Amino acid sequence: MATKASTKRSAKTPLDREAYVAAALKLASRQTTTNLTFRELGTAMGVDPTAIYRHFLNKDSLMQELLDRAFKMALQRLQTPVEQWEQCLEEFAVHTLDVFLEHPAIAASATVLTTSGQGELDSIELMLSCFAQSGLEGRALAEQYAIFGSYVLSGAASLAISHVEASDPEGREWFSGPLLADPRSTPLVSSLRNEILELDHREIFISGARQIIQAARG
Template identity: 50%
Template sequence: MAAETSKSKGHKAPLDRDAFIAAGLRICSQTRTLSLTYRDLGQELGVDPTAIYRHFHGKESFMRELLDRVFQMAHTRAAHPTAPWEDRLIELAASTLDTFLEYPGIAVTATSLTTGGPGELASMELALDCFWEAGLHGRDLVEQYAVFASYTLAGAAGLARDLADPAGDGSYAWFAGPMLAEPTRHPLATSSRDHILALEQRKIFLAGVGQIVAAAKEKAQHSGPSSPPMPRQPAA
């Protein structure tokens, strides 16, 4: 029996950081879980849950690396350098949303974790480059990026959480449930009822990105000469 056990162990793939990351991605994608646990990982890999501590300092460092992998996926899907800057920004937001929807248990950490990893930095550089191309520089560039990033991450993470909720109906409708507006008290809501109920969350999310793009154009047109353009590449 001991020999058989030893032999079966010998056939197992070595456990390293990538093995745990791959297992976390599989679990979050396949089960649509919103709470990834060490027990889930242990069952997926056939090991004691505490084995993860040999590769990660704790849950936060593990989730940070998972989130950065998701950022990398979103960036890869959106990286089309020849497209107009407006299209690249909208595509980055759309790919972030779609990737978050695939991995809801990871996406929900996007509003509380900063990865500082290659995925997050690549997405940051892409968005900054788009706003730079729009004509924004200095503080205007950074502020517009911050608005875009905050909106995109919060909106995409929220939708990923809501649409993965097993108690929900899986609908993309923006307004959930019946709309009990009374004509005498809520005349505008009543007259707009059909349009409100027809709203779809993904379209509203992208419409918000479109407004950020429009605001960037407007700000670039009114930017004064006091903010000199900053180089795309650091000086040698």
């Protein structure tokens, strides 16, 4: 009887917004899909999908909340102070990539949504503060943040999506395939074939971020 009573009380306990976010984060971490639906979330929570609309206007509003949480997760992993601005920015890029790889369904929305949430604002503040350490200010500072931020978001999102869609999820090759090239028509491709095939997508992502950071030195 105690079990039935407990179950009945539990069934009547209203689910708050945070409960849905926690469940959605778990679903978003699946490494087999970049899609998350209200139907899946409702099933996971044991409720009718329409109940989710009490807390989120639509799917975009849910994904905005999840994306903002992703920004917060990346920031929470930072250990380098802003004063060491180059290392701090590189670390931020790496942590953003890792969070997106861990939550591919969130990564899929990163380039099409803005959250206007605290996580996003704190991330922007961090990037601006770091680049300000290089001496940039005004429009130049805003542009440098925008270039770096766009690169990190789009690059990390693309790699996270590719990771899910890849036939070999554990593979990290920049170029997949034999890269057969005729030295007569594409001499550089042919001569650098081995070097290209040795490229690692994670290393290339970090190298790209590093080059944008170094450009701020002026």
